[in-house]
Amino acid sequence: MFTQIPVLSAKRKVSTILKLPTGKTDNADRDYEDLMVQTMSSLLYPHLDFAQEQSRTDSGTQIRDLIFYNNRSYDFLSDIYDTYESRQLVIELKNVKVLEREHINQLNRYLTESFGKFGIIFTRNKVPKNIYQNTIDLWSGQRRCILVLDDSDLKLMGEVYESKQRLPIEVIKRKYIEFTRSCPA
Amino acid sequence: MTKQEVDNFEKLQAQLEGLHNEISALSKKSQNDALNKFKLKFVNRIISDSNVLLGDDYKPFADFDIFDENDLPTNSDVAMMLTQYLSCFEKLRADNVKQDFGAWYWVYNGLFF
Numbered sequence: 001m002f003t004q005i006p007v008l009s010a011k012r013k014v015s016t017i018l019k020l021p022t023g024k025t026d027n028a029d030r031d032y033e034d035l036m037v038q039t040m041s042s043l044l045y046p047h048l049d050f051a052q053e054q055s056r057t058d059s060g061t062q063i064r065d066l067i068f069y070n071n072r073s074y075d076f077l078s079d080i081y082d083t084y085e086s087r088q089l090v091i092e093l094k095n096v097k098v099l100e101r102e103h104i105n106q107l108n109r110y111l112t113e114s115f116g117k118f119g120i121i122f123t124r125n126k127v128p129k130n131i132y133q134n135t136i137d138l139w140s141g142q143r144r145c146i147l148v149l150d151d152s153d154l155k156l157m158g159e160v161y162e163s164k165q166r167l168p169i170e171v172i173k174r175k176y177i178e179f180t181r182s183c184p185a
Numbered sequence: 186m187t188k189q190e191v192d193n194f195e196k197l198q199a200q201l202e203g204l205h206n207e208i209s210a211l212s213k214k215s216q217n218d219a220l221n222k223f224k225l226k227f228v229n230r231i232i233s234d235s236n237v238l239l240g241d242d243y244k245p246f247a248d249f250d251i252f253d254e255n256d257l258p259t260n261s262d263v264a265m266m267l268t269q270y271l272s273c274f275e276k277l278r279a280d281n282v283k284q285d286f287g288a289w290y291w292v293y294n295g296l297f298f
Binding site: 163171 | 218
């Protein structure tokens with residue numbers, strides 16, 4: 001039976017993640033992924049059931065994902081289930097300084113039938129404008145939705161998890177609404 | 186301003202001040218935390234009533250009406266906006282009162298009351 005990590009522990013883990021350097025220095029990428037797996041599975045519970053973490057290789061790059069079952073327990077989750085057939089939700093972790101087009105493409109290639117057409121990338125810094133535009137173009141052309149969340153979103157998720165004023169999943173919903181507002185009508 | 190508008194003004198100003206004190210205290214504790222939906226509902230209700238009273242001439246920002254709960258406004262966002270509304274209430278009051286015999290009176294159609 002899955003149990004959430006305590007608030008204090010989550011706070012500490014988020015704080016450690018935010019202090020990690022980007023890239024592979026001192027195995028920071030591995031630490032980022034390990035801490036994110038522990039943190040996200042708790043922050044998003046019970047709205048998303050953590051299924052598994054998974055490693056795969058794409059074009060010679062090792063990629064770690066978090067996979068959640070979408071049990072449609074929240075309005076936003078029902079929405080992405082209906083719109084993007086998102087039966088399982090993939091969160092890809094990228095401890096990079098700058099997100100690149102190839103990172104979006106790697107997740108896009110992975111969004112097959114079992115996952116639907118919706119995915120999330122967690123990275124460290126705000127997504128560059130041209131890459132954000134790339135995700136909008138992907139929506140326009142293929143009706144695929146890839147959201148990019150960064151450290152500021154993680155920080156807010158940690159804060160609402162602690163204060164219990166709002167739900168961490170609402171931070172993802174906010175990003176989704178921002179994204180849909182940017183998409184052409 | 187009419188007598189009814191003055192009554193509304195005084196009620197809304199008191200409510201705005203109350204909310205401002207409350208949210209400012211939260212903001213000092215954790216400025217980047219999101220305000221919960223319950224509080225936000227009442228903040229929006231008072232801001233919406235204030236927009237009607239202030240009208241386009243006195244509203245703080247032409248492109249702001251109420252907070253969108255999906256945007257997860259933070260304590261400091263809400264505290265900042267409440268400060269703006271209180272300042273605009275003060276401007277409306279200053280434009281509609283006059284001093285006579287050492288006391289301040291509301292002015293309505295050139296009359297004091």
